Amino acid sequence: MEKRKKKKKSMWSVFFKPIKIILFVFLAVMVLGCLAGGAVFLKYQDEILACKEKADSIMSKTSKTDFSQPTDTRIFDSSGNLIGTINSGHYEYVPISEISENLQKAYVAQEDRRFYKHHGIDYQGLLRAGLVYIKNKGTITQGGSTITQQVIKNTYLTQERTFQRKLTEFFAAPQMEKKYTKSEILEFYCNTNFYANRCYGVSEASRYYFDKDAKDLTIWEAATLAGISNNPSKYDPVAHPETSQKKRDQIINNMAKNKMITEEERDYALAQPLTVAKIYEPGTKENYQTSYAIHAATLELMKNDGFVFKYVFANKAAYDAYKEQYQEIYQSKSDMIRNGGFEIHTSLDSDIQNSLQSTIDERLKGFKDVQKNGKFALQGAAVCIDNRTGYVVAIVGGRGTDDEYNRGFLSKRQPGSTIKPLIDYAPAFETGFYYPSRLMNDHLFDKGPKNSGGKYYGAVSVREALNRSLNTVAWQVLADIGVDKGIGYLGKMHFTGLSYMDNGNFSMSIGGFTEGARVIDMAKGYSVLANKGMYSNRSCITSIKSQYDGEIYNESQADERIFTEDTAYMITDVLKGTLEKPYGTGYGLGLSVPAAGKTGTTNSSKDTWFCGYTKYYTTAIWVGYDTPKAMPGVYGKTYSGRIWHDFMKNINKDLPPLDWDMPSTVYLSNVDSRGEKTTSETGVKDLFSSVAEAAAKADAVKWREEEERKKLESQSQKNLEDSVAAQQAVEQAAASLQSLIGELNGLKYRDSTTAEKVNTAQSLLAQLNGTQYYDSLKPxxxxAVSYVSSLPEKEDSTKPQEIGPGMTKPSETAPAVFPGDIDSGVGAEPGFSPGDFEDGVQSAGPGM
Structure with a gap:
């Protein structure tokens, strides 16, 4: 019995003895590990805690959008057609359902065989890496990272093999496994890997190397990509095809070894030659549409960040500070767009764009000289705005489509007389002291400008002055309302070419900017006149979608009131005359629909413009050289005007001929010769605004000055009219006297009418006393009187032969009695001779 118990005990002892040894060793290792771990922690606790804190911070903020690269920025026209692509690597994020299972298996087989079993950390792999780390005396030469850890590394950490980076991965990986599924983590991995040759993510890599979608990758193709991402510089199949194929084959074998593919599939895949397609899709070349769209989108991103745009500057310090701030922020936002991740939809109409481009090219085709850079020497630029929406629908930056320099929004040129309605006349109409019929004195004055052609018209209405584009009048108007006030209106319309040096610059009245005006700004300014005085904050952007943040464009940007509706209507009515009046500088450029516009030509025709509009569209045209150069014979009406006419005629041809509605506060009134309102029926009428008049009356001081001016002008006008009438009377009297003198000198006889004629002549002479005619006509x-007094008397057959009692019939030879022959105080003076009167008096006297 005891032997049996002993034997039984011996059998259990044999069975438990190995277990005891294993448990003892395990406990010993655990104790030693804890001691070692404790020692390590005590030594490196600051670094460990820092890594843990960093991992916690990363995972608390992580988002699915973190695991993708920016896609190419794409730009679309108003019809949704793609008009431009900015290549940022052609990145495209694809979901796991669109990624070949062959690639998924290849990655698991090669990078993380226990991927579906662990919870972010593969302790076996980590132990292996740790032993190698100890063996190499603290130098990390082997991974051991799981796919989860690699996703963290690719997205949030550097590629350096450091203890701190590995420890951060260690703390972060389990948290990521709790937050995302295995499929999502593998999806992140495929989309964050770099595959050499500018290929980020599996989608672009599949297109570049094999010209196919990621879902269609074969086993050998999947193995090739998995090998490249392991070490892109080493396993690039373009630069290193042999090493790439060896890596590919290794992965294929691993896939078979781990039962992920059959032996037949392995053998077939290994037999395939390593061939790559190298399909590279460059970004599209920037054109006039896309360059402006990027610029406009950049400004929208600046608005989103609260950037405050400024246009008028008090001094150099303010100007320089703003420009520096603007350039820095503008560049960062522009780079952001060009780095990808945006979808930009625009109002740009490609049909209208093509029409505008072809019109410029056709009208300027005769100018064939080129610059050293190969571009045409003479250039043209234009911008068209749809007045119904406020959006830019076309922008042309030069001749042809190969020039990437967009003069439509980049170039600043002197605007010449096209600026007059915006800086001079519309602001002046706002005051109420100026109106279309007001008379101005067009004359050359000291330190003032000259009129084109050197002609001056004296008293001329504002309406005619603007139609004729008289520089002296525009100068006087701006000087009166104030240069800074006029510039302020340009600032409200977002003109970007204003400098602090323009403050107080009277040359601004006729387009003499320090820097210049952009074509886009001129178009936007004239669209204010076309749209009842309202400025639209819209450019060409209708939508900006961020890859990460969705729609970011604030479409509800309110329009801004610049001019009253009355002012806009009256200026528009005046500018119609530019096209309709024979003396208008744009005469002959009218359309089949109501239109208004203005020419502009700078000194020596270095810059020529035409800006005009209909109810439907506003278009600004510029023609000139990139480096300003004289263009003899070229004016705003010629090339710029003809381009405007041809283009606007085309895009307005199928539209109803709508005119602008006259506001209820604008009315027609008779005007007198001074251009002022009158209740009399003069047959001449013009526009006035009750709103503007109210504004004028509100300025009491100015109103009194204006009333005094009008009173003085009225008296001056009356004096002038009286003077003219008096002069006319004098000239009439002189002409009549001259005629009578001639008649008297031509008599052969005296009769009963002779004395009457002499009396009349002497009466006329008396009227001329004190005038320039008296001294010449009196002799x-x-x-003449002396002459006729010597003439014989002719019998008057009409008189009776018998006379009254006591009277005798005078002898025919007896002299008649004439004034001067008696003591009347009026005697003939010697020295009189026929022909001594003033030349040029040709009109006959009364009754002649």
């Missing part, structure tokens, strides 16, 4: 009259 002539005296001579």
């Amino acid at each position: 002539q009259l005296d001579e």
